[in-house]
Amino acid sequence: MSNPFSVQVSCDEGLSLIRLEGFVDAHTAPEFEAAVQNEVVSGRHRLIVDCEKLSYISSAGLGVFMSFIEEVRGSGGDIKICGLLPRVKHTFEILGFHEIFDILDNETIARQRFGTA
Amino acid sequence: MSNPFSVQVSCDEGLSLIRLEGFVDAHTAPEFEAAVQNEVVSGRHRLIVDCEKLSYISSAGLGVFMSFIEEVRGSGGDIKICGLLPRVKHTFEILGFHEIFDILDNETIARQRFGTA
Amino acid sequence: MAAIEKKFTLEVPSSTENLAMIRDFVKRVGRQTGMEEQEIFNLELAVDEACANVIEHVYGNDTSKEVIIRAICDDKEVRISVIDMGRGFDPTGVTPATIDSLVSGRKSGGLGIRLIRALMDEVSYEISPGQKNELHMVKRLNSKRR
Amino acid sequence: MAAIEKKFTLEVPSSTENLAMIRDFVKRVGRQTGMEEQEIFNLELAVDEACANVIEHVYGNDTSKEVIIRAICDDKEVRISVIDMGRGFDPTGVTPATIDSLVSGRKSGGLGIRLIRALMDEVSYEISPGQKNELHMVKRLNSKRR
Numbered sequence A, B: 001m002s003n004p005f006s007v008q009v010s011c012d013e014g015l016s017l018i019r020l021e022g023f024v025d026a027h028t029a030p031e032f033e034a035a036v037q038n039e040v041v042s043g044r045h046r047l048i049v050d051c052e053k054l055s056y057i058s059s060a061g062l063g064v065f066m067s068f069i070e071e072v073r074g075s076g077g078d079i080k081i082c083g084l085l086p087r088v089k090h091t092f093e094i095l096g097f098h099e100i101f102d103i104l105d106n107e108t109i110a111r112q113r114f115g116t117a
Numbered sequence C, D: 001m002a003a004i005e006k007k008f009t010l011e012v013p014s015s016t017e018n019l020a021m022i023r024d025f026v027k028r029v030g031r032q033t034g035m036e037e038q039e040i041f042n043l044e045l046a047v048d049e050a051c052a053n054v055i056e057h058v059y060g061n062d063t064s065k066e067v068i069i070r071a072i073c074d075d076k077e078v079r080i081s082v083i084d085m086g087r088g089f090d091p092t093g094v095t096p097a098t099i100d101s102l103v104s105g106r107k108s109g110g111l112g113i114r115l116i117r118a119l120m121d122e123v124s125y126e127i128s129p130g131q132k133n134e135l136h137m138v139k140r141l142n143s144k145r146r
């Protein structure tokens, strides 16, 4: 059985850390979307999405990254993606996400990219 | 996904320890049966079946215990069953196996029952 | 108002190799009903036994034949049918041997139907030999029967 | 001599809640073919996308409708069809938008069909509007295409 899904959000040093766990598919993506949306409408535009425990993502989840990236970058922020398992990273790469998104090995490096290591 | 199946046999102090792992169903039971059979035809009648890592057993696997118990007891041996997970123990109990078999918490106690702790 | 029924069907080649897949299917269905894990485990076992019987006794592991498992659940019960196109056999007519007699006869079989009956709330068989035979099993939700 | 074909079918109510079950099914089928784990993972993803489209765009999550997934494998390939009884839509006619245009349009959709095409070796659609529409996908075994 695949893991169920969870999303956890925490903020510190002006960064929002969104931890995904389990699978993000068309069923669970709305919860992920709501979490990102909540940060953005609250004016928090510096987001790290930690995917260390993400076992699977389909286009419904990938679409969440796509639909917010312009807005957060327009406000001087970014969405950095870190901790992808190889098989999940492959999904991002098929769609060319590595050309649009900053995809990093781990949270520490992602924080450094925001200049707050 | 359920674990696949494996069976490991080791002998010491005149006892044969058979470790089951994963699921024993009609597909994998023949392998378990062959392992027990091999002990019995080799004249080893003091068997401990360690079920600590057994996640599932159906009647095909339970039948293996049943079909050899008379023979090993007739030769002064026994089949002791240990380490059952609660959900698996339940399966043994539904069929009344606890009235026929010596079912023990762990390998140490099973060895003690054979008088070789 | 009638409760919403959910219907699931799985069809697999008649081979014991597919029992693990069948159990997965039953687990997934069980989880959707909110049954307890032990109950789901027992449901998997009952369906496994019913399918193993079809695979071994009806089709003799002929993988060109298919075993069909149909599950219907609502808020009251899970109904699972195991369907084959074989010659038709009524397990409800079998009086399971006692465990003692099986042990003294050094038999390994005869436990499956006993398990199915112990685990399910209702068991019945609908036979049209050579056409379609269905073993129907019902497990009521929140029933306290093990 | 013709290789032995194995055929598997899963039918579930049209709800995204069942996508996990569909992926499990595909994983089990994939494991039987000896495909590599990454290939199986990709197969799960392609089928998930095809089913999610049926659930969302054809049936609008109407759980009284059914999504049917049929898998046939032999020693050369896995053929998977996703079947619906809806109005009929030919995704092979859609030119996927570029990622850039999707990003600048702040769109979240449009990636599914692109993924299916990238992951499978062959994709085709057989349409009988209102009756039966089948999206056929083929993955060759040991093919080096990602």
Ligand SMILES: Nc1ncnc2c1ncn2[C@@H]1O[C@H](COP(=O)(O)OP(=O)(O)O)[C@@H](O)[C@H]1O
Pocket: B059, B060, B063, C049, C053, C054, C057, C058, C088, C089, C091, C094, C108, C109, C110, C111, C112, C113, C114
């Ligand atoms: N679906 C079936 N079709 C034909 N015969 C069956 C079927 N199910 C059970 N049987 C017969 O009933 C017997 C008892 O079945 P069961 O209790 O499941 O034990 P086992 O299958 O291990 O022998 C079987 O040995 C077989 O002869």
Ligand SMILES: Nc1ncnc2c1ncn2[C@@H]1O[C@H](COP(=O)(O)OP(=O)(O)O)[C@@H](O)[C@H]1O
Pocket: A059, A060, A063, D049, D053, D054, D057, D058, D088, D089, D091, D094, D108, D109, D110, D111, D112, D113, D114
């Ligand atoms: N099976 C289908 N039936 C009807 N329309 C579909 C189907 N599959 C896809 N579409 C249409 O094609 C569009 C693109 O599909 P897709 O690439 O999967 O992205 P998404 O589903 O995320 O929008 C959908 O938005 C939908 O309008």
